[in-house]
Amino acid sequence: MTFSTELIEAARNSKAWPFQEAQRLFKRYRDGKPGGEPVLFETGYGPSGLPHIGTFQEVLRTTFVRRAYEIVAADADGNPASTRLVAFSDDMDGLRKVPDNIPNKAVLEENLHKPLSRIPDPFEKYESFAAHNNAMLREFLDRFGFDYEFVASSDRYNSGAFDDALRGVLRNNQAILDIMLPTLRAERAATYSPIMPISPATGHVLQVPVEVVDADEGIVRFTDEDGSVVEQSALGGMSKLQWKVDFAMRWVALGVDYEMYGKDLTDTGVQSGRIAKVLGGRKPEGLIYELFLDANGEKISKSKGNGLTIEEWLTYGSEESLGHYIYANPKSAKQLHVGVIPRAVDEYWQFRGNITDQPVDKQMGNPAWHLLRANSGGTANPPAGAGDTLPVTYGLLLNLVGVLGAEADRDQVWSYLGNYVEDARPEAHPALDVLVEKALAYNRDFIAPTLVKRAPEANEAAALKALDARLAEVPADMPAEDLQTIVYEIGKDETFAFESLRDWFKAQYETLLGSAQGPRMGSFIALYGVENTRKLIAEALAR
The missing domain is CATH 3.40.50.620 (HUPs)
Incomplete structure (x- = not known):
């Protein structure tokens, strides 16, 4: 090719x-x-x-x-x-x-x-x-x-x-x-040698002055740790530079x-x-x-073990998301902690889905294009897998799992995905199935322990009651965009006195999901189910 x-x-x-x-x-x-x-x-x-x-x-x-x-x-x-x-x-x-x-x-x-x-x-x-x-x-x-x-x-x-x-x-x-x-401090320069012999007595790599006896034969002379003068070969594993x-x-x-x-x-x-x-x-x-930094902005060190290990990232995110996060801006320092994983997952799939609609020169600036080519070894353009998308974002998946609780399992998540995804079977959506497992782990370790659903304020409660009344009238399979329109209409209703739509969305996140941030509510309602969402509203109002 x-x-x-x-x-x-x-x-x-x-x-x-x-x-x-x-x-x-x-x-x-x-x-x-x-x-x-x-x-x-x-x-x-x-x-x-x-x-x-x-x-x-x-x-x-x-x-x-x-x-x-x-x-x-x-x-x-x-x-x-x-x-x-x-x-x-x-x-x-x-x-x-x-x-x-x-x-x-x-x-x-x-x-x-x-x-x-x-x-x-x-x-x-x-x-x-x-x-x-x-x-x-x-x-x-x-x-x-x-x-x-x-x-x-x-x-x-x-x-x-x-x-x-x-x-x-x-x-x-x-x-x-x-x-x-000339680049060394005086103390270091006094004992510096380009070649470090390995002590025949202790097996240590020695930082000592070394005299070259015969370069062609590889013979050097040095003083060992016990004070003895040693003459030996620097070849065949008897030294280190x-x-x-x-x-x-x-x-x-x-x-x-x-x-x-x-x-x-x-x-x-x-x-x-x-x-x-x-x-x-x-x-x-x-x-x-530039170097990666941990959540505190400190340099990641192998000896300290701060930052993320490869295994930790792959517990909560996909291989592709790790590659996507690594691709961007190599000359800029970036923090590396579990909080960056969800966004990296969704950004990767967004970029991957865009490839086939981009001209060749734009594809070459697309991180997913480089990731798909990284190990393909082929010459086809666009590379295999370009244009693929996920039916559900990782962020939305995390919101679903968060509502289901720390005890949720894979089968339970897939049963809810049936509300939103056509042919909702793990075999039909293997990439999504991988993320289901990641989302369960992320929720168990980082989301569930922090979720606190607060009671709604008076105007928020009134708006939630209005949302519940509207949901009571819609079919169970109403499209996510139509559900989103309902959410918007309630938020814009001056009766409920929200200063902005942002305040209405935040109220839903904090009272229904227990989080300060969340998904497009129309998508969430379609995924979680209209009746299940009404139960969430009832629980919030009961507080």
């Missing part, structure tokens, strides 16, 4: 951020990567703590750019540009501190400063702490359907695959020191062409780029993105 000329031309002129990134990379390789090699995209993961959404977003955003590049750099016949994506785990890094959200902390405390891949798994499931965290990352990436190659730092160091690159670091040891030492040097070495050794990283690594990118040049390579293209 090939891309159309129209699609390629639109991609090369698109202002959507993934295409802007792809266009910069295309300028680097106008005639393709030398030797015909695939253009290599990389993402990095530090497995010192459990993977969180910040980890996942880097893979997803990089995939957006990768897919955009395949279009932008398509050949004259429309064939997609050849690409690869490597998810790299820095599991040779020494454990500096014990994360807060880990069981059996004593296991980690006893193994501080050892490479993460050589520390027992405190979860007692895998051969090492790093292997556990790496598996969690791969499990989710696989679940989402990413096309990637997983590479562990420990495999490359231990197997000798990085040995030639390490020799390059040793040969250029002084040039790298000349780059790094400092972070900024490792970053550069990896770019050169793997031939990385694109890597994005967070704003907190801006300085790392500058220094690593200079080191890559010393090693005979070139700094990749890449985006510097």
